[in-house]
Amino acid sequence: MPDVLIASCAAAAGRDEDEPLLLAALAAEGLTMSCADWADGDVDWGAAAVVVVRSTWDYAPRRDEFLAWARRVEAVTRLLNPADVLAWNTDKRYLRELADTGVPVVPTAWAEQPGDVDAALDRWPGDVVVKPVVSAGARDTTRFAPAQRAEARAAARGILASGRAVMVQPYLDRLDAEGETGLVHLDGVLSHAFGKGALLAGEALGPGLYAEEEITRRTATPEQRALGDRVLAWVAERTGAAPLYARVDLVRGEDGAPQVIEVELTEPSLFLTTDDGAAARLAAAVRARLS
The missing domain is CATH 3.30.1490 (Dna Ligase; domain 1)
Incomplete structure (x- = not known):
C-alpha cells in the first residue's frame, strides 16, 4: 500500500520533468509512492494515504469525467488538491471572480x-x-x-x-520581451519563481498535449511577491484552506505593474528544476498533510 499515489495521464509518461524529482524527494522523506493514469479504471486509488494530482494534462477535453474521478477518489482517500478546488479552478471564469475583489487581473x-x-x-x-x-x-x-x-x-x-x-x-506587447513570471506556492508559501517565454506568435497552437515553453530561473520582485501573497490569501479564503500547490502566473500591464493572467491549482508544471530545494519542499508539504 503506497503512502502517495501521483495522478498523471498516459500521454504524460516520460514528459513531466517534475515527476522524477518529486518521486526522489518523497523517497527521501521515507514515503512510498507510485504513479498512475487518472483515467485507468483498474487503479485502486483508495489504497494510498493520499493522491496528489500532478500531470493530468489531458483532462480538458473530458473535464466532466475528470471531475467525477476526483470526487470518487475523494470519497475513499485524501485528494490534493481537493475536488471542489479542481472543479472551480478548471473553468477560467474564476478570474472574473478574482478581478471583482479588486485584484489586478489581465483585462478580459x-x-x-x-x-x-x-x-x-x-x-x-x-x-x-x-x-x-x-x-x-x-x-x-x-x-x-x-x-x-x-x-x-x-x-x-x-x-x-x-x-x-x-x-x-x-495581447500585451511586453510579453514578447519579458514573457511571464510564474510564482510557485507550496502550502501557501512562496517556494520559487520562474520565467516563461511568450507563446503566441500569431498562429494557433497545435492540438498537442501542451505547448513547448522556454523556462528560466527568475527572482520575483517585491511587487510580484506581494501580489502572489494576496492571491494565495484570497484562494485560501475562497476554498477554505491553502492548497498543497499553486502557481500564480503574472505579466506586466501597460503601467508596468504586475497583473494575474492565471492561477493554476489543478495540474500545473511547477518547474522544480529551476530551484534546487523545490522538490524537497513539495515532498515535505505532502508529508505534513499526512501527519
Whole structure:
C-alpha cells in the first residue's frame, strides 16, 4: 500500500520533468509512492494515504469525467488538491471572480453566447488573444491581429459551439520581451519563481498535449511577491484552506505593474528544476498533510 499515489495521464509518461524529482524527494522523506493514469479504471486509488494530482494534462477535453474521478477518489482517500478546488479552478471564469475583489487581473472580455462575440472582440483595437474558459497547455488559444477579426470571430464561435465560453484579452506587447513570471506556492508559501517565454506568435497552437515553453530561473520582485501573497490569501479564503500547490502566473500591464493572467491549482508544471530545494519542499508539504 503506497503512502502517495501521483495522478498523471498516459500521454504524460516520460514528459513531466517534475515527476522524477518529486518521486526522489518523497523517497527521501521515507514515503512510498507510485504513479498512475487518472483515467485507468483498474487503479485502486483508495489504497494510498493520499493522491496528489500532478500531470493530468489531458483532462480538458473530458473535464466532466475528470471531475467525477476526483470526487470518487475523494470519497475513499485524501485528494490534493481537493475536488471542489479542481472543479472551480478548471473553468477560467474564476478570474472574473478574482478581478471583482479588486485584484489586478489581465483585462478580459467574456463571451458566453454568439451575441457576445463582437462586443468582446471590439473592446481592444490591437492584437487580441481568444481562448476557451476550459483549456490546458494553451490549447485552442490564438493571437489575432486587427486585420484578422473575421478569423477571431470564427475561432470564438467555434469555441462556443464546443460548449465552452470564450475569453478575449488584449495581447500585451511586453510579453514578447519579458514573457511571464510564474510564482510557485507550496502550502501557501512562496517556494520559487520562474520565467516563461511568450507563446503566441500569431498562429494557433497545435492540438498537442501542451505547448513547448522556454523556462528560466527568475527572482520575483517585491511587487510580484506581494501580489502572489494576496492571491494565495484570497484562494485560501475562497476554498477554505491553502492548497498543497499553486502557481500564480503574472505579466506586466501597460503601467508596468504586475497583473494575474492565471492561477493554476489543478495540474500545473511547477518547474522544480529551476530551484534546487523545490522538490524537497513539495515532498515535505505532502508529508505534513499526512501527519
